[in-house]
Amino acid sequence: MISIFPPDIAHAAAMALLATSFAGSFITAAFGIGGGIAFLAACAVLLPPAAIIPIHGIVQLGSNSVRALMFMRHLMWSALPAFVIGSLVGVAIGGSVVVSLPGWVVQSVVSLFILWVVFARPPKWLAQWPLVTGLISSFLTMFFGATGPFVAGYVKALKLDRHAHSATHAALMTVQHGLKVAVFGVLGFAYADWAPFIVSLIAAGACGTWVGKLVLGRMTDHGFHRILNGILVLIALRLIWGGLSGFL
Known part of the structure; x- marks a missing residue:
């Protein structure tokens, strides 16, 4: 009998990751980000270091793919072509760069960008530059893992309703995580060894997305954006704290 649990982690840790995959997908589907x-935080605590970014990437690929399919009729397709081109360039650069950016630098820059998007009025050009967003976020994701808040800043500048926001953000993140997973596969990460567990994590995330979609349907656009802003601010403050801790 094939076990879904990989040999490198304890069963309790695996169950915690399954629960976090469900909860994380629910949060993103219901509240946008x-x-x-x-899920990245849980991976950082419970997975071997070499597996953190690849496993996070492939599970988020599955989760965002499911969310994009569920909300497809609301998707803003015009945002995809330029974002895909930028992402191809960003992932290629990130996968070939030898040096890593200091973690505290990445955290600080992303947190300031998020706070700017929430509290300032984003300039019109931000909504018109998906290529730049794709390039920068895809480069950063090779080192930082979760750049969803950065992409969410761009999507927020598009001023979409709650369903279109969720659909468009999911599609853009599917592109980004898909490219990242492919690069880590080329670099030699053995996804096959983790396959049963990865499928289970994606299934748990799909269930969370379905429940989150039901919650989203009961919200108003105004309520959705208020909660989205609140979550973005909390993430930004956590990143600032992490950046200061890393610098000091």
Whole structure:
């Protein structure tokens, strides 16, 4: 009998990751952002270091793919082509760069960007530059893992309703995580060894997305954006704290 649990982690840790995958997908589907960061935090605590970014990436690929399919009729397709081109360039650069950016630098820059998007009025050009968003976020994701809040800043500048926001953000993150997973596969990460557990994590995330979609349907656009802003601020403050801790 094939066990879904990989040999490198304890069963309790595996169950905690399954629960976090469900909860993270629920949060992202219902409130627009936050689930990827929560799942990355769990991965950082419970997975071997070499597996953190690849496993996070492939599970988020599955989660965002499911969310994009569930909300497909609301998707803003015009945002995809330029974002895909930028993401291809960003992932290629990130996968070939030898040096890593200091973690505290990445955290600080992303947190300031998030706070700017929430509290300032984003300039019109931000909504018109998906290529730049794709390039920068895809480069950063090779080192940082979860750049969903960065992409959410761009999507927020598009001023979409709650369903279109969720659909478009999910599609863009599917592109980004798909490219990242492919690069880590080329670099030699053995996804096959983790396959049963990865499928289970994605299934748990799909259930969370379905429940989150039901919650989203009961919200108003105004309520959705208020909660989204609140979550983004909390993420930004956590990143600032992490950046200061890393610097000091």
